[in-house]
Amino acid sequence: MTHQLIACEECDALHRRIALNAGSAAHCTRCGAELFRSRAFHIDTVLALTVGSLVVFVLANAFPIVTLEMKGVRNGSTLLGAIVTLYREGMPIVSGLVLATTILFPLTELMILLYLLVPLRQGRLPAQLHLFTRVIQTIRPWGMIEVFLLGVLVSLAKLSSTASVLPGVALWAFAALTVLLAAILMFDPRHFRDLAEELAGSHA
Numbered sequence: 611m612t613h614q615l616i617a618c619e620e621c622d623a624l625h626r627r628i629a630l631n632a633g634s635a636a637h638c639t640r641c642g643a644e645l646f647r648s649r650a651f652h653i654d655t656v657l658a659l660t661v662g663s664l665v666v667f668v669l670a671n672a673f674p675i676v677t678l679e680m681k682g683v684r685n686g687s688t689l690l691g692a693i694v695t696l697y698r699e700g701m702p703i704v705s706g707l708v709l710a711t712t713i714l715f716p717l718t719e720l721m722i723l724l725y726l727l728v729p730l731r732q733g734r735l736p737a738q739l740h741l742f743t744r745v746i747q748t749i750r751p752w753g754m755i756e757v758f759l760l761g762v763l764v765s766l767a768k769l770s771s772t773a774s775v776l777p778g779v780a781l782w783a784f785a786a787l788t789v790l791l792a793a794i795l796m797f798d799p800r801h802f803r804d805l806a807e808e809l810a811g812s813h814a
């Protein structure tokens with residue numbers, strides 16, 4: 611049974627897969643790299659977190675993060691509005707980085723998770739599972755919504771002395787999104803390969 615064997619991602623040593631206790635991990639006997647972890651999450655949990663994150667993601671981008679009031683003039687901005695302003699003010703690199711780390715990369719990861727989880731839950735194998743698993747592993751470190759949120763909070767604290775700062779719906783949504791994404795981060799994308807192997811095994 612080939613799917614009982616697992617190759618180390620670092621040194622290619624072959625190991626026989628064993629059952630693990632919940633929350634523990636198996637390591638390579640030759641180089642010590644982690645081979646696999648016991649699945650701490652049920653697929654339904656990850657799917658629920660993903661759908662929840664997508665809903666909150668839409669809220670976070672549809673509403674103003676903050677409204678500033680100065681001398682009777684109110685000015686609110688969404689994240690996308692702020693990115694466009696950065697671009698127009700001659701900071702294309704900064705605006706591009708904010709766009710990628712707060713919108714593009716997190717949204718891509720959530721869409722891929724949804725694309726993989728829905729068929730897997732129904733016992734079907736999604737096309738290009740290994741490719742998309744690798745994409746998630748590659749873009750994951752580039753999602754930096756928590757860094758963005760921290761930056762916004764620091765800026766707001768500084769601005770509050772010169773203008774009245776009204777937190778918008780999106781600010782709370784970003785806070786909720788940070789928590790949801792942190793929970794999703796606990797799901798190791800390598801489990802997709804295990805799920806795929808289990809499915810292939812049950813159909814054989």
Ligand SMILES: [Zn+2]
Nearest residue numbers: 618621638641
């Ligand atoms: Zn190894």
